[in-house]
Amino acid sequence: MSQNNLSTRALGTVIASSSVGTLIEWYDFYIFGSLAKEISVQFFPSDNPTAAFLSTLATFAAGFIVRPFGALFFGRLGDIIGRKYTFLVTLLVMGGATFAIGLIPGYKTIGALAPALVLILRLLQGLALGGEYGGAATYVAEHAPANKRGFWTSWIQMTATVGLAVSLVVIIACRSMLSKEDFADWGWRIPFLLSIIMIGISVIIRLRMNESPVFAKLKAEGKTSANPLAESFGKKENFKMVLLALFGATMGQGVVWYSGQFLSLQFFKGACAVDAQQAETWFGWAFILATPLFLVFASLSDKIGRKWIMMAGMLLAVLTTKSLFQQLKAISDPANKQELVDQKVEKPATFKIDAKTNDTTYTIETTRKFADGSVFMTKTDRLAPVDSIGKSAKMAPKVASKSMKLGDSNMWSVIGVIFILMVYVTMVYGPIAAFLVELFPTRIRYTSMSLPYHIGNGVFGGLVPFVGALLVAYSVTPTMPSGDIYAGLSYPLGVALLCFIIGVVFLPNGATNTTHDD
């Protein structure tokens, strides 16, 4: 890549225009996941097989198939037409799809057409996301001076975490301003509709931007690739670097990122049963505190090289993630707390009659308080022996739901654990954009770097919850009917270990000699 002599101010404009758009794309992609429950009620009723089928497609296909396909489709365009117009298109596709999701009438109004439309729009979101990242990272890197490429591209890296934080803030704000019923009925549409304003601003900014100087020069000289796909994946010299980028960097980065930022939250709300709003707020603080580290580690990578920072992050994640998850469990486990026995409250049972079996279930709600201010609530179901003689023996008391509201004294312990996990995320994720752009020549950079990034993150990272749930299910034994709650970590940590080994042995620490543009 050639050196550019842009002023810091001009570079700041390039960063702002690129990263704001990418942030909005992440925001758009995340709100669908964060509002999955409301969307499911509106569009994918579980008692309708067609809707359930479309829901599976929306969940699996958007992340696993369409994102890598978007990387290929838009990567090719970006290497032929240019970076600027391509990632302008991805922004418009993403924004349009997100806004349209907010407008679609529910299943009750237009039937199966509703989930079908949502599916199409979700796939468009996945397609746009697949094209956006490579464009933004390439565009910024091609403006940045070589000795600060890591630092400048790390602003793009931050957008994934900040986009998640913004989506949570907007959703929490909408929830707090509306009643529970109004939010479930129509309020969930607001975060989708708001997207159009943000996209509008971002499009105006991006329209004013110039094409990447490195690409513009290549184009003026007629040296752009006529067929970037064939050149990226058909020529061994380049394809082996695509494979190296995937198996030596993005595969491990994807699982470390997913485990630190998403699986930990899912674990804290699920296996630890911590109140969802409390968990999200505390995680949000940890994210905010850790976000500047993207810049720190990426900047450090400009001085000492990208490889060892990413590898150190992966190794630390492999060695300590399980114990950090155990720490989260220990903090939230009622067995580790001193109970205020005299404050235990059991509400009178409520009864429910099953119309089909005529069984009566009674539910007991118990509230236990602890010396550190934590409150643990459980709802336990039992079959009433009065109405179903003999059946109560078949059904052991079943904990229908439990929720732990942790005392404030636990806040910094939890934030500290998540902060450490986020440090690993920033180590592996901060320098990776600069690392990827340096691995490939300008003429096929957009195409070549986008695919390994989206397979690493979308496929390997995206599989973390699915494979994790499978592994937990395999660990079920008669003595452990719920399975080993840590078994799911074997997948991300195994993948990260393999990636660490490949990375240490094969990756270059500086820009490779494939960046032969001139």
Next chain:
Amino acid sequence: MGIIKRIVGVLCMILAPVAAWLLTSEGIKKMAAAAPADKTNTTTQWLILIIIFLPVMAGLLLFGWYAVKGEFEDVTS
């Protein structure tokens, strides 16, 4: 480093077909065992996973082959 790269290459060449076989056989088992009401859903889910995962594992196999053949010797680590 050359010999270590070859050993890691062999490891990848073993791991790729094993992972592909494990995922495919598990998928077939799960699709066959799915309850009738859930059959289409489970089948779609596993087919997507298998379709996307098999080429990735073929890539790992190829990566291992390149490493064994010394194709990464020019990439200085």
